[in-house]
Amino acid sequence: MAFFSCASETNLSAPDGTPISEEAKSYWYNGTAEITSFKIQQARYGEIREGYAIMIFVTEDFSTDEFTKADKSKKKTIPVLKLNLTKNFVTGIYPYSLMTSSFVPFENFDHVLKITTSVQEWCGHVFMEMLRDKKMHYNISSYFEDENIKDEQLETAWTEDEIWSMIRLYPESIPTGTQQMVPSFTYLRLLHQEMKSYTCEVKNEKLDSLHHKVSMNYAELEREVTITYESAFPRKITSWSETYPDGFGESKKVLTSTGTKIKTIRSDYWTKNKSVDQSMRKELGLE
DSSP: OOOSSSSOOOOOOOTTSSBBBBBHHHTTTSSSSEEEEEEEEEEETTEEEEEEEEEEEEEEEETTTTEEEOOSSSSTEEEEEEEHHHHHHHHETEEEEEEEEEEESSSOOOOOOOOEEEETTTEEEEEEEEEEEESEEEEEEEEGGOOEEEEEOOOOOOOOHHHHHHHHHOGGGOEEEEEEEEEEEHHHTTTTTTOOEEHHHHEEEEEEEEEEEEEEEEEEEEEEEEEEESSTTTTOOHHHHHHEEESSSSEEEEEEEEEEEEEEEOOGGOOOOSSSGGHHHTTTHHH
C-alpha cells in the first residue's frame, strides 16, 4: 500500500484573496517534497557542537477535525505546507535528535494550525504539541516530573516556528515591528523556558541583491534569531543564526548556533526506502 504525502491541487488563494500563482502551484504541487541539508553548529551546555539539519517542505491535506494528515477525503480538510526540521548533534558521549513539525495553511492564512517537537537523548525524551483553533492549546510530556503539562491554553500569538513557512509562502505577511511571539519549541525545551509568548522585535528586510533576512529579537530572553532566504521564488532558506546565553552555572555564556545550506533536492522521498536509495544521503552531503 502506498502512502502519498503531497496534497492535491485546489483553487488556492493568498491571504489577500488573490489567486496563488501558477508558478507556486507547479512548484509545490508536483508530487515531490523539497529536501535541504544544512551543516549546523549548535550551542549546548556552553559549547558549540557540530552536526546536521534536514529541512523538508511538503504539501499535505490536513484534517481540521483530527489535527492530522487527512488519509481520507473529509469536509473539514485544508491544504497545508508541512515543515519537518530535524537536527542531530553529539554532546560528549551521547547524541541529541530533535524534530519540529509545523503545519501552515496555504489559503485563508491566519496562524499555524499545529506544531509538534520531540527531543531524544540518553537522559530521556520529551514531546511538545500545540494545536490552534480559537486559542492555542498545548501539552508537554517530559521525563522531568515538574515539566509535564496537560491541556493548557495560550492567547493566540505569532509563533517563531511558523515564520519559516511564511517565508516560503507569504513573506509579505510576516508581522514586523513589536510583536508577541512564542519562541521556537526547541529553544524553549533546551533552555527550559516557560511556554508563553514573549515581546519580540521583528524585521524582514533586504540583505543584498539576492537575499532577504528575517530577524527576531527577544530582549527578555537575550536572544536573537536571523533567517536568510533567497529573494526570488521559491525563496529557499540558505542559512540561519541563533544567539543567546547557553549553558548552566559557570559554563553559561553567549553563543551563536548556525545553519548553513549544503544541498537542496526534490524527491518523493517516502518511496525511497530501499538499500540502493541510501546513495541519496551522499547527494545531500550527509555521508
